[in-house]
Amino acid sequence: MSPSPPNLGVVVPTLNEADRLPLLLADLARLPVAHTTVVADGGSTDGTRDLALRRGARVVEAPRGRGVQLNAGARAVGEAPWLLFLHADVRLSAEAGEALAAWLRRGDRERAAFFRFGLEGDDWFWRFLEFGQRLRERIYGLVYGDQGLVVSRELFHDVGGYPEIPLMEDVEILRRLRRRVRVERLPATLRASPRRYEREGRCYGWLRNAALVSLYLAGVGPERLAAWYGPMAHGSGEAPSGRAGPAADGGGGPGASRKASRILLVFAKAPVPGRVKTRLASALGPAAAA
Template sequence: MNPTPQTVTVVIPALNEAAGIGRTLASVAAQPGPVEVVVVDGGSTDGTAAAVHPALASARVIASERGRARQMNAGAAHGRGGALLFLHADTALPPGALDRVRRALAEPGVAGGCFAVTFDRPAPGEPAFGPLGRAAMRLWEARLWMRWHRLAFGDRALFVRRDVFDAVGGFPEQPIFEDLDAVRAVRRRGRFVFLDAAVVTSARRFRRGGAVRQQLRNLALWAAWNAGVPPARLKRFYPD
């Protein structure tokens, strides 16, 4: 007799994501269960909350104070699954993602992990990146970088055992790099694994700011975080 699959709670923090959250929810709806979905709205003014149920009727929508870490912690507190997966509202899961999570967390000593990442392509009518921009995006997608915990950003769909999440106190409620600080804490509780399957996340920030310029900004902020600069000081250089 096969054991009952573990319930995965998918927590989606959202702020003004009405236009794109349907794609994210559709990718979750295509996953095998058991799964529960908690969308945490941080005060959207564009109808994000109203866009959830037409895309996934079973999802729960809760309100929280604005702030990604605060919203993710609120969603986790409302979830009942033994595994938690934190999914950005502009990121889609690959087929079979939650089964991969269940298998990974069933391995002895595994506390959490994340996926690889790729970026979406421009929609019809959107400008495409130039040669330098395309090269910058391909560089970030390269698998060479995908197995280092200091690059385990939140847009890679972090997942963790519930007991580990509770033991580390959830995400630190800081304005930036809450994901990397949480990964650091999780690694002290067990192995952190890197799945080969890739989520697809939006490149909109790179389209707005320019791929090369945005990558250089991200690199500078990441280097400052590694050097110990407080996240509150770095946030002003990374607007919402």
């Protein structure tokens, strides 16, 4: 008797993830759902592709960029009716696997789902970030790539797949999905590595990411945000997409060897003639001072 076809296609974008990918692949090997795993690699040089092949994953090469890689992986999974998108640095616990399996058994292809956000380790700051993400999720409906995405193949194609933009592809696809269907949170946590915060600086990374997401939701284009964010925005690795901050690891990426560019945000009111406070107002006149 031939084995049953995969019910689920798992897509993992990577860029230099030889250290973290084996952990996720081991978790997926215990997943209680018939599945196939596709690693969509954006040009790794650390043996990530060979490692994935040795552990039974299918590998597809794609131009660097998380949205591009995720779409390439989705095309390569075959005919599985369900898709699960995961970042390479998350851990899929047994609890998360069971929650996923139970949700899939419902068979409602007009819904999508994600996991609770978590970070590895016992540090109080990681719990603070998790709490902040729960608030953003509840108030603004923001769900980040570290929380995974479970969606039917049909619905994924109906919303156009992931937008192939430099940043915020996970925020944008969730906005598209919410316009069409109910998006649910699964009763289990995906835990991601806090490596980015450790490398960049905890408060800096958190504030920078929050600012970028706020600017995106206010209408600033992802290309402009990418230019502000710097070189790390253009890899599948640590470009802001949403992760609590928006930086979501699709791979170890350029962030592993390059520091983030610094961003200075200045907020000011538009000047009104006659109401500008400056020492030069008396000499210049109200209109000129404005």
